[in-house]
Amino acid sequence: MKVLVLGGARSGKSLAAENRAIDLANSCSVAQKPASSLVYLATGWVGDGEMAQRVAIHHERRAGRWILIEEQTALAEAILHCIKETPHAVVLIDCLTSWISNCLHHHCWGEQREQFITLLKSCSVNIVMVGNEVGSGIVPLGELSRTFVDESGRLNQELAALCDEVTLIVAGLPLPLKR
Numbered sequence: 001m002k003v004l005v006l007g008g009a010r011s012g013k014s015l016a017a018e019n020r021a022i023d024l025a026n027s028c029s030v031a032q033k034p035a036s037s038l039v040y041l042a043t044g045w046v047g048d049g050e051m052a053q054r055v056a057i058h059h060e061r062r063a064g065r066w067i068l069i070e071e072q073t074a075l076a077e078a079i080l081h082c083i084k085e086t087p088h089a090v091v092l093i094d095c096l097t098s099w100i101s102n103c104l105h106h107h108c109w110g111e112q113r114e115q116f117i118t119l120l121k122s123c124s125v126n127i128v129m130v131g132n133e134v135g136s137g138i139v140p141l142g143e144l145s146r147t148f149v150d151e152s153g154r155l156n157q158e159l160a161a162l163c164d165e166v167t168l169i170v171a172g173l174p175l176p177l178k179r
Helices: 012-029 049-062 076-083 095-107 111-122 141-164
Strands: 002-007 038-042 066-069 092-096 124-130 163-171 173-178
Touching: 002 012, 002 141, 012 038, 012 092, 012 124, 012 163, 038 076, 038 124, 049 092, 066 076, 076 111, 095 111, 095 141, 111 141, 124 141
Parallel strands: 002 124, 002 163, 038 066, 038 092, 092 124
Antiparallel strands: 163 173
């Protein structure tokens, strides 16, 4: 199962994605042994106190059962490692938007994007992905900002086509787009 959860800043998308991942793990645990593990693949970079506070809030919300993997750019590689170590995992990626930003900053976006899409097309683990819907605002003035918005939109479209479920979260409310 591939699930994409999109929304704006502070829309509730991370919490919705965490709950969906837990649901998938619980339903898989009934059907298969060993029980499914929950893996939280965090892409954020803690560069200041405000970001550290955001990360702390996410940590507090997730108790005990989650395995944390932090990876800023090599997402496909991290997922492959996860599959090798915990083959019955449900992987939650939070968030694709930070990952895009990191890859653009490190000039590896094209390569990392291609590896990730290729992996998604062939892997059999349950993956829940969180991303921002950034295309509803004004067109940014700077080239890098426009590239970021364009690449985010392109990735969201490609992932939506690949995913079994797509949900848009607005004000904490899930709007199913694809089931």
